[in-house]
Amino acid sequence: QKEVEQNSGPLSVPEGAIASLNCTYSDRVSQSFFWYRQYSGKSPELIMSIYSNGDKEDGRFTAQLNKASQYVSLLIRDSQPSDSATYLCAVKRETSGSRLTFGEGTQLTVNP
Amino acid sequence: EPEVTQTPSHQVTQMGQEVILRCVPISNHLYFYWYRQILGQKVEFLVSFYNNEISEKSEIFDDQFSVERPDGSNFTLKIRSTKLEDSAMYFCASNSILAGGVEYFGPGTRLTVT
Numbered sequence: 398q399k400e401v402e403q404n405s406g407p408l409s410v411p412e413g414a415i416a417s418l419n420c421t422y423s424d425r426v427s428q429s430f431f432w433y434r435q436y437s438g439k440s441p442e443l444i445m446s447i448y449s450n451g452d453k454e455d456g457r458f459t460a461q462l463n464k465a466s467q468y469v470s471l472l473i474r475d476s477q478p479s480d481s482a483t484y485l486c487a488v489k490r491e492t493s494g495s496r497l498t499f500g501e502g503t504q505l506t507v508n509p
Numbered sequence: 510e511p512e513v514t515q516t517p518s519h520q521v522t523q524m525g526q527e528v529i530l531r532c533v534p535i536s537n538h539l540y541f542y543w544y545r546q547i548l549g550q551k552v553e554f555l556v557s558f559y560n561n562e563i564s565e566k567s568e569i570f571d572d573q574f575s576v577e578r579p580d581g582s583n584f585t586l587k588i589r590s591t592k593l594e595d596s597a598m599y600f601c602a603s604n605s606i607l608a609g610g611v612e613y614f615g616p617g618t619r620l621t622v623t
Contacts, residue, residue: 429610439612440600441552448609457618485552489610494540494559496567497612499552 398423401500403486416473418503419473420486423467429489430462432471434482435502441485445471476507511535513615515601521621522591530586530618532601540604541584542612543576545569545597552600558584591622 404419413433417450418432429448433441445460447453447469459472469488473480483502510604514533522528534541541553556566556576563576584603588595591601602612 418521419599431611431615440617441597442613446609446611458543469556489608494557494564494604494606496542496557496565497544497552498554501551 399500400424400498401486403484403503405486405503407504407506408440409508410476412478412509413423413474414507414508416476416478416480416507418471418484418486418505420471420500421467422469422486422488422498424488424490424498425467426490427464427467428491430460430469431487431489431497432458432460432469433485433487433499434480435485436482440457441487444484444509456469456507473505476505479508481506511537513601513603513613515599515615515618517618518616519621521623522551524593524622525590528588528591528620530588530599530601530620532584532586532615533582534584534601534603535605535613538603538605538613540564540606540612541578542604543586543616544600544602546600546609546617547594547597549562555586555599558598586622593622596620596622 427503447460457474461470486500487497543559598617601615604612
């Protein structure tokens with residue numbers, strides 16, 4: 398079983414639609430959860446962090462966490478062509494110095 | 510806004526040569542990391558560093574790899590004898606415990622081993 402598994406892509410949505418990205422993780426002691434965006438040839442860029450069950454909203458982005466189901470998701474509302482990128486789900490055992498474990502990423506394309 | 514910097518942006522080396530990748534973490538951060546990403550694959554953890562010592566390393570981080578913080582600002586990754594399979598993007602990241610464990614990544618060094 399993969400430590401962090403993301404819904405297989407690529408995902409294609411029209412401009413203005415909602416993009417839904419999903420992620421499950423296997424390590425039950427995981428405490429911190431992150432979504433990074435990565436453009437081709439670039440480094441991961443933090444989009445959202447979430448630590449408690451429920452929803453967390455930041456502009457057009459909403460992260461959802463369900464620790465009982467070991468599930469974390471990212472919703473992008475009003476998708477823009479500039480949102481086209483690979484979205485990486487990452488988990489960490491603690492909120493401090495432990496390492497990030499990444500999923501393989503979901504490639505999102507927003508069509509004008 | 511503070512950011513992690515890395516040099517060089519691209520390094521080409523011959524198999525068997527030593528390379529040193531350099532990083533300057535964000536100044537008030539205490540945890541430093543190296544990750545790598547082989548083309549088309551996921552980001553993989555190599556090593557973490559805290560309080561001037563390795564705090565965790567992956568199975569990838571074998572004896573050919575080493576890390577060092579030679580002064581108060583730089584953090585380096587050395588690969589002693591490069592192999593073709595070391596060709597990848599290498600990312601440095603840093604984290605302040607006050608930032609909820611959020612890791613900020615540098616722009617990466619693309620290492621090409623020929």
